Every structure is written in C-alpha cells, then in structure tokens.
Amino acid sequence: MKTVYLDNNATSRISPEVLEAMMPFLRDLYGNPSSMHLFGGQVRKNIDRARQQVANLLGADEDEIIFTGCGTESDNTAILSALAADSCRQHIVTTRVEHPAVLGPCKKLEKDGHTVKWLSVDARGMLDLDEARRAIGDCTGVTSVMYANNETGVIFPVEEVGAIAKNAGSFFHVDAIQAVGKIPLNMRNSTIDYLSLSGHKLHAPKGIAALYIRKGTKFSPLIIGGHQEMGRRGGTENVASIVGLGAACELARKYMEQELTDVKRLRDKLERALLAAAPDARLNGHPEMRLPNTSNISFEYVEGEAILLRLNELGICASSGSACTSGSLEPSHVLRAMGIPYTAAHGSIRFSLSRYTTEEEIDFVIEHVPPIIKLLRQISPFGRKTA
C-alpha cells in the first residue's frame, strides 16, 4: 500500500539531497571537529558552512546561530537564558496555544514562583495585541510567542508583539519551528532576540535544531560542558545532522516559492473540496494568516480518532486534534483555547502537506474522506445520523 503522507507538521521526510550531504560524515569523515589535525579540521569547515546556510535562510549572521539537539532544547534554552539576564525581570508572557516545548518550561517556572501571563486567542486562533500590550510590562523578562501554530498553522503578528516587548524592555523569543522553511523570515530589522527552529520539520533529520541569538543579546547556556558552539552549547557536535540541517536550509531557500504557490494550491484544493463535500465541516484557524501547508478541519459529530483509523487503512497519514488522556479523548489545548465547540473539536483533523505532496495524493484524499465521514456519521455516538 502506498503511503500518502499528510502529517508534515509532525515530522517530514529527509530530502534525498540532505541524506546525500550527510553520508560522508557518517561513513568516512568521522573526525572530531575540535581536533587539531587536518582530518578534524575538514569536518569543522563543514559545520561552519552549515551554520552559514542556516543563517542565510534566516537573514542572520553565522555567529548568531548555535546548533542544539532538538527544538524543545532551543525553546528551553532561550526562555531560561532570557530570565537569567536580569533578576528584577522574572515575569513571563506567552500564549495558551504554544507547543509543549514552551508550555512545559513556562508551567514549571510558574510552579517555581514566576508570574506567567497566558495570552488568549480568538475563535480563529489569532492573538489580541491589546491583551499583549496590557500583559507585557516592566517586570517581564521574556515574551515567548510562536511564529505559526503547529495545529492550525495560524501565523501570529510576531513583529507587532516584538515591538511591544522591546518597548517594555523584555527579551523576545519566537518558536518558529513550524514557520522556518515554509514562509520567508528575516532577522534583519526584526524585533526577535531568540528564534528556535528544528531540522525534522524541514526535511532534515530528527535530533538536530538551532537557536538564533541576536548579536549582543545576553546569553546563558543550558548545556554546560565543552567549548563547542563558542561555549554556548556543550557537547561534541552531531556533525552529520548539522550538515544535513545546513543542506535542508539551503534547499528551503530554493523551494520557498514552491511552498508559497504549489503547496498552497494543493492545500487549498484539498480544503475547498473537503469543506464542500462533507456537510458540517469547518475550518479551524484564520483563513488567510496561515501557513501554506496546513489545514485543520473539523468534521462535526464524528471522532477524529475514528477518521484517522479509516484513513490509516488507506495509507493516509494525518493527525487529529484530540489526545487520549486517562482513557478518554480530550480536544487539544489549542482548539480549546479557540473555543471550538466540543462536537467540532472532537472531529478535527490536521492535514499538513510538503513540497513532496503530489496532486494524485490530494485527489486520492479528496475521493476517500467524504465517504468515510458519511459512514462514521451514520454510526456516530453524538447522535447525528444524517449526511
């Protein structure tokens, strides 16, 4: 059975070019980049090149990039580093719809005595800038807001939030893990102090990520040890994956236009067809301010997990907006924060495309989803038997 992979916000396939770039460093070029000999030096040069490739994608300088072990580490590092900079500024401002990589450390810090202001979102998953203005103040040490939401794809007005944060003297961290490689970003003339990205969301391997740290920004490392990454992240470098991340960033620049046009066209085609074919289907998230690859649709009166199981039988991979907690299905914190009605949140499915998604795959999904919804509604525990 062929796999139709529409779960690219969860993780993405490694590009063949990325794998090819990595192979020499898994096979032959195994020197330690910190070694004095030429063999190690050759490896060091490739790390430097990868750093430049990541910087180019972000419109940053290479000494503003450090490599980390995952996006979660980048997020944790940025938040803790910002708070370490000034003992008088220990308040945190973030949103209710962040990924657990930000929610987790913020909840822990709240438990430890920090004040955390959790910004809400409206029914379309969008932030209210007035609420941000009220929340960010003289005691705010870090404002952490995601660039784009992993479940809905909604893009936040980060530069506007950043201007508020800068005005109040707060560091500004952006989790851009879902945005990098999908939409153009530029750190020049930006308000962002720290920005996280992760390899496995943009066709590089899992277990490699990066953190952008604006030049001159105070920084405290999370992982302390060796002198690697200019003393900002200890540990012998994951060379092959770093090289892979660099190659993936270069490819992302090359294919950016394709993300914004071809991928978006396929996403829109899928979305339009499913919303039209399945009655009581609704789009979750802002219709325009959204990543070009993401579509989160609620099929009311059916359970997302049941849809996923049927899709799975056809080789279609997607995600649902519910998670199994203590034996019962709970709608995700993102959909709950948006106030999506229970019957809709339960039946939400996220389709996330990539530049490897084909028209035939989208046609296949368009053909199969509506009959699945129809069938599931006939046996729905929510009681709706029609359509």
Ligand code: PLP
């Ligand atoms: N932040 C966002 C928005 C994400 O989507 C993810 C991954 O799903 C992460 C952080 C965590 O990244 P990683 O899996 O590399 O730790």
